[in-house]
Amino acid sequence: MTTKLKVMFGIGGGELVFILFIVLMLFGSDKVPEIARTMGKAMAQLKNATNDIKSEIQKGAEANGLDAKSLSDITGNINAEINNAKSNLLGDTGNLLGDTATEIEKVKEDIDTLSGPIKRQM
Numbered sequence: 166m167t168t169k170l171k172v173m174f175g176i177g178g179g180e181l182v183f184i185l186f187i188v189l190m191l192f193g194s195d196k197v198p199e200i201a202r203t204m205g206k207a208m209a210q211l212k213n214a215t216n217d218i219k220s221e222i223q224k225g226a227e228a229n230g231l232d233a234k235s236l237s238d239i240t241g242n243i244n245a246e247i248n249n250a251k252s253n254l255l256g257d258t259g260n261l262l263g264d265t266a267t268e269i270e271k272v273k274e275d276i277d278t279l280s281g282p283i284k285r286q287m
Contacts, residue, residue, distance in 0.1 A: 176184070189197055226236060 188200070192200060226232075231239075
């Protein structure tokens with residue numbers, strides 16, 4: 166269970182024990198089982214709601230003639246276009262500005278070189 170929590174929430178065993186200790190101190194030992202039951206029911210309702218939404222989306226897709234394979238193809242095409250746009254934007258260097266940053270640095274150096282004597286006179 167802690168492995169799932171670590172993956173989902175980034176909570177390890179020590180943190181979980183600490184959180185349970187704080188909850189026990191705040192609410193007392195009488196309220197903790199009631200809180201756990203309420204949280205369990207809320208999680209079950211949330212899971213059921215997400216499953217209902219997923220099934221409605223699936224039914225809508227099937228009604229429009231889309232199956233799981235065509236949906237995965239569409240998703241794959243969208244992801245490929247996003248990756249293509251990212252690579253075009255970032256360029257080969259992986260830097261958002263790419264060669265523009267080096268050009269900006271060159272211009273800054275030129276301005277500093279030209280304004281050097283002017284700064285000294287002031």
